Amino acid sequence: MADKLSTQLFGTFFLFFVLQLSVIKSVELESVQNLEQAQKGDTMNGVNQIKKYLKTYGYYHHDTKHTLDDQFDDPLESALKTYQEYLGIDVTGRIDSDTIQAMLTPRCGVPDGLVSNYSFPGAPYKWRTRNLAWSIRNSVTGFTEATLSPIFAEAWKSWADVSPFSFREVKNNVRHEIDIGFFPNNHGDGNPFGRAFAHAYYPTDGRVHFNENWNWTSNPTKEKSKVDVQSIAVHEFGHALGLDHSSEKAAVMYAFFNPGIMKRDLTDDDKKGIKALYPS
Template identity: 40%
Template sequence: MAPKLAISALLLLLVIIQALFGAQKGYTIEGLNQVKQYLKAFGYYSINGGSLTDSFDDVLESTLKSYQQHYRLKATGRIDSNTLKKMSTPRCGVQDIFNDSNDDVKPIIIRAFNTWAVVSNFTFREANPSDIVMGFHRGFHGDNYPFDGLGNVLAHAFAPQNGRLHYDADENWNTNNVIRLNQIDLETIAIHEIGHILGLGHSQDPNTIMYAYYRPGTIKRNLGQDDIDGIRALYSN
């Protein structure tokens, strides 16, 4: 969902952010709440508006590190020059990452991770900042692999230890257990892409999760034997 910020309000917000250059944990400065609003608008904050104060607290430091990590900046947890430059750059209004307000999406992602956890030695937990960052994007989105709109490429992920997983925001995503013929099942694709994050390549077996092709309107949420053998072979020790 795009942030509901008018253009004039966003320009004012960027001016305020520039005035906060150098701020770090422990500071209380008028305008810090606007930085929190900016980060919340793009999916980094899951707290309600009443908690968005002018105090540079532990939560803001952690959230800034998550933002910096997402854009491959040095994770200082401060409003440094590189972070300020990035925040001041014109950008797409689609959120970068999921937050707790995505009630339909979060359980799906948890189940997708658990699918791999039950057949491996991995355990996964929610963290901020995180080793794995997910988000919906359109077209060019900063990783040299632009999305192509509806159809064709649905998502992509990067092998260890990159930790990025991007979904094409233009797809008709399904978040239910009943799917329509033209929909893409989010959980199916999430399980597949998490496999890539863990280091797996594509399988030649069409019955596996790691098969490269997906037919719209289908749900395939169970690992095949080749998937299981692959993850166990990679992490056998």
């Protein structure tokens, strides 16, 4: 009897769950389709989400007249154009399917600087010292601080090989410039991750924050649904040294990234960037 009841209960919950999913899915699809029709001057449900996304990543700059509401305004059109240009997709100034697709692609949480190729956020975001100490604050599911340590060391080595820097790991209670850790979505710095993999602060802040809600791996070739720690580390360490995003898709400093891939080696664009920032 108890078994039958629990089976029934489970069945009910399962059905409820499936219904919930299909409801959520259809609402999402509907609003996306609507947004593709949206033109300047229109007010449409969901436009505020697009504005919020573009503001978070440094594209939407609203004045007092325009806000993060559902109106398709001038600043939104120009933000969409800049975003599309950065991505190398058709510059339509509309919320078209390519644009929506791009917005659904996981990425780094640091806003884009909008300069072609390698770029810097602006002076004086540079380290004076060439000897930086880094430290691991905590670990994440699937890792220990001991297994993370050689991965981060490799990531630092990528930059050390092409710059005047030397990096060394220290214990967390020893004075260090770079502090690396894994955090929940809201973690007290005013920059919740959302779907971002990670973010890092420019010099001389030194904080590198990974999103603990992603599944992390050291072997993305085998674990296709997980995110390669080392690839993201090389990218975020680039920010911690003062580099902004590159518009070159192949570059480590490109903002977008997907689970299951590896991008651990610096490209010429990345190397030119760090060399221009730190010639010696």
